[in-house]
Every structure is written in C-alpha cells, then in structure tokens.
Amino acid sequence: GIGGTGNIVVTESGQSLFVPAPKVGVISRVGAGDSFVGALVLSLAQGLEWSTALARGAAAASVAVTKAGTGLCEATETEAVAQGLNAVSV
Numbered sequence: 095g096i097g098g099t100g101n102i103v104v105t106e107s108g109q110s111l112f113v114p115a116p117k118v119g120v121i122s123r124v125g126a127g128d129s130f131v132g133a134l135v136l137s138l139a140q141g142l143e144w145s146t147a148l149a150r151g152a153a154a155a156s157v158a159v160t161k162a163g164t165g166l167c168e169a170t171e172t173e174a175v176a177q178g179l180n181a182v183s184v
Contacts, residue, residue, distance in 0.1 A: 101130065101152045102184065105144045113145075113152045113181040120159045129158035129167055145181035152179055 100114040133154035137147035153176035157167035 130155035
C-alpha cells in the first residue's frame with residue numbers, strides 16, 4: 095500500500111492495478127497493513143480476480159483505521175466499503 099493514497103499491485107502476469115483509498119476518519123493505524131494483506135489473500139484464495147481482491151484489501155485497511163487500537167474490521171463493513179472501490183490498470 096501507499097498509505098492514505100491507495101494500494102497498488104503487480105500481478106503474476108505483469109498487470110499493474112491501483113485502487114484509491116477511501117476517505118475515512120482515522121482513529122488508529124494499528125493493524126491496517128495486516129487487514130489489507132488478510133483480505134487480499136483471502137479473496138485470492140476464494141478465486142476472486144486481482145481487481146476485486148485489491149479492492150477488498152483496501153476496504154479492510156480503511157475500515158481497520160476507523161477502529162481504536164487493535165479493533166477488528168467486520169466482513170460486512172469491509173464488503174460495504176469494497177463495493178464503492180474500483181481497481182484501475184496503471
């Protein structure tokens with residue numbers, strides 16, 4: 095990830111994808127990276143496309159920063175945010 099700007103990934107086929115970070119009120123950055131990686135890997139393990147996995151990862155990180163300390167993001171919150179995100183080729 096590239097902080098509050100968004101996230102970028104280069105797939106095994108060489109495609110570069112970017113998804114902007116949604117604007118949220120940051121309470122704590124603790125766990126944002128872990129939430130991003132967890133949602134990304136879970137999505138790929140479920141057979142989802144890279145663009146969807148990247149959006150879910152960005153959404154999980156964004157939800158995570160709205161929680162105090164190590165508060166967890168919920169799947170329903172993450173999915174709601176992910177619906178508004180679109181990965182683009184860069």
